[in-house]
Amino acid sequence: MSTATASTDRNVNIERVDNITVRFAGDSGDGMQLAGTQLTNTSAIFGNDISTLPDFPAEIRAPAGSLAGVSGYQIHFSKERIHTPGDVCDALVAMNPAALKTNLADLRKDGVLLINIDAFTKGNLAKAGYETSPLEDDSLQSYRVFEVAIDKLTSEAAKDTGLANKALLRTKNFFALGLIYWLYGRPMDASLEWIDKKFGKSPDVASANSKALKAGFYYGETTEAFTVRYEVDRAAIKPGRYRKVTGNEAVALGLIAAANLADKTLFYGSYPITPASDILHDLSRYTHYNVKTFQAEDEIAAIASVVGAAYTGACAATGTSGPGLALKAEAIGLGVMTELPMVIVNVQRGGPSTGLPTKTEQADLLQALYGRNGECPLPVLAPRSPSDCFAMSIEAFRIAIKYMTPVILLTDGYLANGAEPWLLPDVASLPDLHVEHPKANGEAFLPYSHDERLSRPWAIPGTPGLEHRIGGIEKEDGTGNVCYDPDNHEHMINLRERKVQGIADDIPLQEVEGAEDADLLVVGWGSTYGAIISAVERANAKGQKVACAQIRYLSPFPRNLGDVLKKYKKVLVPEMNLGQLLMKLRSEYLVDAVGFNKVQGKPFQINELSDKIDEMVKG
Amino acid sequence: MPVDVELKELTAKDFASDQDVRWCPGCGDYSILAQMKKILPKLNLPKENVLFVSGIGCSSRFPYYMDTYGIHSIHGRAPAVATGVKAARPDLHVWVVTGDGDGLSIGGNHLIHAIRRNVDLTILLFNNRIYGLTKGQYSPTSERGKRTKSSPAGSIDYPLQPLCLAIGAEATFVARTHDVNVKHLASTLERAARHKGTSFVEIYQNCNIFNNHAFEYATGKDTRSDSTIVLEHGRPLIFGKEGNKGIRLNGINPEIVELGNGVKEDDLLFHDEKTPEPTLAYMLSRMYHPEFPEPIGVYRSIERPTYEGMLEDMVQNSIEQKGRGKLEDLLNSGDTWTVK
Numbered sequence: 001m002s003t004a005t006a007s008t009d010r011n012v013n014i015e016r017v018d019n020i021t022v023r024f025a026g027d028s029g030d031g032m033q034l035a036g037t038q039l040t041n042t043s044a045i046f047g048n049d050i051s052t053l054p055d056f057p058a059e060i061r062a063p064a065g066s067l068a069g070v071s072g073y074q075i076h077f078s079k080e081r082i083h084t085p086g087d088v089c090d091a092l093v094a095m096n097p098a099a100l101k102t103n104l105a106d107l108r109k110d111g112v113l114l115i116n117i118d119a120f121t122k123g124n125l126a127k128a129g130y131e132t133s134p135l136e137d138d139s140l141q142s143y144r145v146f147e148v149a150i151d152k153l154t155s156e157a158a159k160d161t162g163l164a165n166k167a168l169l170r171t172k173n174f175f176a177l178g179l180i181y182w183l184y185g186r187p188m189d190a191s192l193e194w195i196d197k198k199f200g201k202s203p204d205v206a207s208a209n210s211k212a213l214k215a216g217f218y219y220g221e222t223t224e225a226f227t228v229r230y231e232v233d234r235a236a237i238k239p240g241r242y243r244k245v246t247g248n249e250a251v252a253l254g255l256i257a258a259a260n261l262a263d264k265t266l267f268y269g270s271y272p273i274t275p276a277s278d279i280l281h282d283l284s285r286y287t288h289y290n291v292k293t294f295q296a297e298d299e300i301a302a303i304a305s306v307v308g309a310a311y312t313g314a315c316a317a318t319g320t321s322g323p324g325l326a327l328k329a330e331a332i333g334l335g336v337m338t339e340l341p342m343v344i345v346n347v348q349r350g351g352p353s354t355g356l357p358t359k360t361e362q363a364d365l366l367q368a369l370y371g372r373n374g375e376c377p378l379p380v381l382a383p384r385s386p387s388d389c390f391a392m393s394i395e396a397f398r399i400a401i402k403y404m405t406p407v408i409l410l411t412d413g414y415l416a417n418g419a420e421p422w423l424l425p426d427v428a429s430l431p432d433l434h435v436e437h438p439k440a441n442g443e444a445f446l447p448y449s450h451d452e453r454l455s456r457p458w459a460i461p462g463t464p465g466l467e468h469r470i471g472g473i474e475k476e477d478g479t480g481n482v483c484y485d486p487d488n489h490e491h492m493i494n495l496r497e498r499k500v501q502g503i504a505d506d507i508p509l510q511e512v513e514g515a516e517d518a519d520l521l522v523v524g525w526g527s528t529y530g531a532i533i534s535a536v537e538r539a540n541a542k543g544q545k546v547a548c549a550q551i552r553y554l555s556p557f558p559r560n561l562g563d564v565l566k567k568y569k570k571v572l573v574p575e576m577n578l579g580q581l582l583m584k585l586r587s588e589y590l591v592d593a594v595g596f597n598k599v600q601g602k603p604f605q606i607n608e609l610s611d612k613i614d615e616m617v618k619g
Numbered sequence: 620m621p622v623d624v625e626l627k628e629l630t631a632k633d634f635a636s637d638q639d640v641r642w643c644p645g646c647g648d649y650s651i652l653a654q655m656k657k658i659l660p661k662l663n664l665p666k667e668n669v670l671f672v673s674g675i676g677c678s679s680r681f682p683y684y685m686d687t688y689g690i691h692s693i694h695g696r697a698p699a700v701a702t703g704v705k706a707a708r709p710d711l712h713v714w715v716v717t718g719d720g721d722g723l724s725i726g727g728n729h730l731i732h733a734i735r736r737n738v739d740l741t742i743l744l745f746n747n748r749i750y751g752l753t754k755g756q757y758s759p760t761s762e763r764g765k766r767t768k769s770s771p772a773g774s775i776d777y778p779l780q781p782l783c784l785a786i787g788a789e790a791t792f793v794a795r796t797h798d799v800n801v802k803h804l805a806s807t808l809e810r811a812a813r814h815k816g817t818s819f820v821e822i823y824q825n826c827n828i829f830n831n832h833a834f835e836y837a838t839g840k841d842t843r844s845d846s847t848i849v850l851e852h853g854r855p856l857i858f859g860k861e862g863n864k865g866i867r868l869n870g871i872n873p874e875i876v877e878l879g880n881g882v883k884e885d886d887l888l889f890h891d892e893k894t895p896e897p898t899l900a901y902m903l904s905r906m907y908h909p910e911f912p913e914p915i916g917v918y919r920s921i922e923r924p925t926y927e928g929m930l931e932d933m934v935q936n937s938i939e940q941k942g943r944g945k946l947e948d949l950l951n952s953g954d955t956w957t958v959k
Contacts, residue, residue: 045956243955253949260946267707288937289944292930294706297732301699304692304729308672308703311690312711316703334693424955427946461688461704461711464667469636469682471691472675481638482683 013228019078020184020232021086024176025103026095026116027064028057028071031173035093036073038177042190043077044244044421047234051076051530052419053085053603058274058358065119065127070102079233083385083530085418087605091183093176095119095150097128113143114179116172118151146225150175157215158208167205171212178216185231188217238423245422247386247415247527248275251319251345252282254393256289258343259315261394262401262433267314269294269305271324274357275413276347279319299327303344307331310340311470313437313460315397319345322364323354325408326371332406333372336496338470339448339456341400341407343393348412350601359601360413362526363577368408369555369584375493377500379403380555382410384529387422389415392552398431403503404455410554412576414603415527440465448480454499501556510558514547515540520616521568522548523593525581528574528604535609544617551581562589572596572616574604629666631656636686642677647798647824648745652684654805662812664712671714672701674721677752678745678824681716695726698733698742702926705738709927712812715742719760720750723779727759734788736926737816743808744781744821749830767829781821782904782918786897791816793900793918797823799838803849803915810917816925836908837915846908850916855887858912866911873902873911892920 022039024032033054040052055072062069076086091112094100096119107113117135125133134140135147154172155165174191181188192210199206220226245253259266268291270280284293292314296302302318309316320328325346335342348364350356364371368380379399383392389411396407438445438457447468448456459466468480476483477491512521514536524532529550539546549564551557565571565585571593573582579595586593596612598604634656642648659669669687673679675694682689688711692700701715715733722730722744733740749767750756756769760781764773785793792814796807804822811818823834836846848858848866856866857878865887867876876882891899900919907913938944 041954045954047958237958239958241951241955241957243951243953245953249953256944256949257946260944260949265707267703269703269706286944286949287934288941289949290934290938292706292934294702294930296699296702297728300696301702301729301732304696304699305703305706307692308690308700308705309707310703311688312704312708314707316707330693331696338690424950427950430946461670461708462665462667464665467667467687469671469685469689469691471682471689472693473691 012226014185015228015230017230017232018080019076019082019086020091020230021074021076021089022091022093022180022184023072023074023089023103023106024093024173025070025072025099026093026173027099028059028061028069029064030071030095031170032071032073032095035173035177036075038191038194039180039186040075040244040419041194042181042186043075044242045190046186047237048077048079048232049082049235049237050078050244050419050421051082051085053414054417056358058356063127065096065098065124067098067102067128070099072099072103077232079235081235083534084603084606087607091180093180095172095176097124097130097134100134101128101130107143109142111143112183113140113145114176115145115147116150116176117147118149148179148219153215153219154212158211161204161208161211163204163208168208171209174209174212175216175219178213179220181213182217182220183226183229185229188213237421240423242421242423244419245387245390246278246417246419247383247389247411248278248347248417249282250386250389250422251393251409251411252279252286254390255283255315255317255343255397256286256291257390257430258394258397258433259291260289261430262315262397262435264313264315264435266291267294267306267309267316268292268318269296269302269309269316270319271296271299271302273299273321273324275349275416276319276321276324276345278416279345279347299324300331303328303331303335306342307335307338307340310335310342311338311461313458316341317343317345319347321347321349321357322351322367325364325367329372332378333374333376334472335406336372336376336378337472337475339404340470341397341404341458343396343400343407343409345393345409345411347416348410356601358413360527360603361576361599361601362412362528363580363599364410365525365554365577365580368410375497377497378405378555379407379500379503379553380410381407382526382552382554383415384526384550384552386415386418386420388552390422390425394430398433399503399506401433401435401458402455402506403453403499404458405500410526412527418527437463438466439463446478446480448475449478450495454495454502504556504559507553507556507558509560510549510551510564512547512549512564515545518545518547519569520546520572520613521565521570522546522572522574522609522613523551523565523581523585524548524574525551525554528576531604531606531609532574534606535613538606538610539613539617544613546613546617554581557588565589565591565593570594570616572612574598574609574612576603629660631660633666634659634686636684638683640684641680643828645827646677647747647826648678648681650798650801651743651745651804651822651824652681654801654808655685658805658809658812661809662712668710669712669714670704671716672697672704673716674726675752676718676721676750677826678716678718679721695721695724696729697721698726698729698740701740702733702736702738705740705927706930709739709931713740715740717742717744719744719746719748719758719781723759723781723784731784731788734785734790734817734819737791737923739816739925739927741811741814741818742820744819745824746781746821747824747826747830748833749826751826751829755829780904782819783901785819786901786904786919789897790819790919791923792818792920793904794818795821795823795913795915795918797834797838797915798825807916810920814920816923837913846912847915848912850890850892850903850914850918852890852892852917855884855889857884857887873906875911892917895921
């Protein structure tokens with residue numbers, strides 16, 4: 001541990017705990033996301049397992065002090081393997097009354113409540129809807145409240161940098177961070193280094209931030225108010241090289257990796273939409289990996305450009321969220337009809353319509369599977385954690401190229417913005433996606449001839465002798481000529497369906513985790529994995545027998561899924577929708593599965609699932 | 620992709636596909652198809668590098684009749700599909716074939732944005748002022764008061780002028796031609812194809828089934844000299860059967876004058892397709908029949924870097940500066956730490 005955490009003269013008890021969940025909450029301009037990421041990085045480097053979730057408002061700059069403008073960042077760090085950002089918080093940093101009001105419900109009783117009293121002015125209290133100050137009544141008595149004059153202490157700490165007070169106050173997030181570092185025995189080194197690197201060009205700003213961080217830390221150390229500090233030991237983590245990764249970052253890296261593995265240009269055509277835009281931002285920085293990004297004029301142009309780029313032989317992808325997927329439906333159908341490889345990333349958010357743009361949901365499953373005109377099958381994949389987004393993005397391209405089909409990758413806001421440590425894969429272990437494009441061989445070229453996989457040749461413009469036309473009108477099998485013949489149409493409908501179903505032979509069987517002889521199977525998909533596996537581990541730890549299966553391949557399903565489901569007396573399907581996977585499972589396998597649904601724009605808590613599991617086990 | 624094989628000399632026949640052409644007999648599209656096959660060999664391009672992209676509508680069947688690469692896409696989206704093609708493969712020679720419904724109504728947005736980006740596409744807008752494939756509804760270019768199946772009492776829509784739109788979107792090459800004067804059609808197509816950047820060509824095209832004779836004034840032997848004016852760079856705007864009428868500026872407005880009686884050629888407006896300001900081209904695009912003769916020919920032809928060229932430069936420059944990225948470095952970018 002760094003010298004910064006040297007023991008003090010003061011008598012402070014050190015309590016060792018297994019894990020801690022901290023939430024920073026403040027105005028969207030208060031730098032809460034930054035404080036959260038700093039605590040995350042420090043904890044990861046320290047050796048804890050981590051899981052995080054930012055929670056930002058849909059408004060970029062809602063009026064200061066308003067409830068709509070509260071921005072939060074939650075981090076869970078642990079000495080054990082963890083899979084979620086934590087159900088309830090052990091500590092809440094509330095930078096103003098609005099932050100207190102909107103976040104207090106998630107703080108556990110007896111939790112640490114760090115309040116910036118300087119922001120508890122009459123005006124701010126009114127904006128948050130407090131008639132009387134919660135600091136002056138007994139509404140906070142079940143928490144361990146620490147009232148700190150963060151504004152004043154921050155200004156004081158860094159006033160000799162010569163910065164104006166307004167600029168000084170911008171560093172108050174670092175003061176709060178410093179105090180949290182002290183409270184949880186975190187070293188300051190990584191953040192101090194980060195500050196130097198980030199603000200190196202403005203030494204006074206760098207200095208102000210460093211001073212604020214240290215002031216917060218030493219405030220904890222010297223103030224009598226704090227009598228306990230907590231320590232969370234390093235976790236037993238698999239050795240190797242790690243980085244922290246969000247789902248959106250992992251998708252971007254996965255798409256680039258796939259194109260590089262195919263030795264192709266990555267073309268990413270996309271229209272800005274929350275919460276998918278970060279993929280576009282990330283890819284735009286990676287042009288030297290032969291990445292071309294195209295910010296299209298609208299969602300339809302984005303997918304249309306992808307169809308064009310795919311025809312010419314690029315690894316073409318687009319990213320969007322629910323409303324954008326709806327707009328893209330017709331052109332995805334063109335992708336299916338023209339049998340071209342492309343990846344469509346749908347970062348799901350609360351719907352319908354504009355819905356809850358910054359919140360998470362899983363309600364686009366049926367849209368992904370069926371939301372196009374006509375019989376329009378395509379593979380749908382769903383990563384189960386932020387780092388899994390990397391592997392599944394590569395997998396999406398592998399399937400797209402091998403089977404000449406659009407593939408939808410379903411992530412969600414929770415995966416997209418949540419972060420976890422990622423054990424970097426060995427590049428040599430990644431699949432070879434190299435493609436042999438056909439060349440003229442003297443015989444008549446049949447652009448719609450289908451091989452044993454029912455995949456057609458990917459002949460690309462610039463190849464002499466293979467000139468051919470594709471399009472959205474029904475094609476004759478083989479020649480690809482426009483064809484209105486009824487039998488050919490039915491044949492092609494079946495062919496496209498069988499092609500997608502056949503991919504089941506080329507994907508892993510469904511894995512099951514948890515108790516071997518369980519009576520209850522919990523089946524989920526996508527981002528619910530963390531909460532489900534945690535709840536199932538808890539259930540088994542207390543003697544219940546529960547297993548779980550997280551489905552990563554939603555179309556086609558793994559070959560053994562039906563057998564897996566039928567092995568259990570009871571099947572529980574938790575989803576952040578009204579039961580879309582449940583409907584698929586019940587109709588496809590005739591199992592009497594039970595749904596457990598939460599559609600609040602928030603992920604499942606482990607406790608909620610544990611309660612439901614208890615009920616199912618008993619019932 | 621450099622092509623260093625010796626180019627075989629191609630003829631119009633080489634560009635004909637084996638598909639039966641299914642336009643109605645007498646359709647103006649036949650004439651455009653014939654001229655396209657004639658001018659393509661002149662461009663000295665490898666056939667395999669030519670690609671036609673279209674949307675939906677009668678004109679959009681065009682790619683099926685060309686023995687080149689082609690995408691018959693979905694309604695209105697051809698410019699966006701073509702932008703993806705060009706962005707990924709700047710080496711391809713890309714044509715977009717669209718119509719007044721496809722390009723100006725359902726696909727208006729894509730048309731504007733392809734043009735403003737100056738993607739190196741040659742966009743041909745077959746304007747027949749009617750929806751043909753859906754059997755005769757008024758289109759965005761139909762004149763007000765037009766009686767069609769969907770406007771039995773006469774259309775109450777004000778029409779859109781394709782060239783005004785293209786010039787407003789800063790097109791670097793803008794021209795108008797028609798399906799009857801095949802020589803003019805061929806030379807306009809060829810010039811448009813040779814232009815680097817977005818070329819926008821409005822082609823007056825007769826739909827003899829649903830809107831026959833819509834452009835009779837501009838194409839008919841007896842009327843065309845008085846109702847059109849052929850633009851020539853650096854030349855005064857003169858028209859009329861006798862070649863005795865001209866366009867002169869009166870303040871900022873064009874007016875028709877007769878030559879003679881003190882009006883000399885030098886008093887007339889001189890065409891300048893190279894002027895960077897689009898004002899002249901825009902003014903010409905606002906001259907409508909019957910008040911004015913409608914200009915035929917190249918309105919504007921200026922140089923500006925292309926979208927796909929700048930995109931390619933961006934990639935190549937970043938590779939030069941940072942080195943071609945390797946997967947190992949990609950994974951290790953960002954903050955990493957080692958657990959022992």
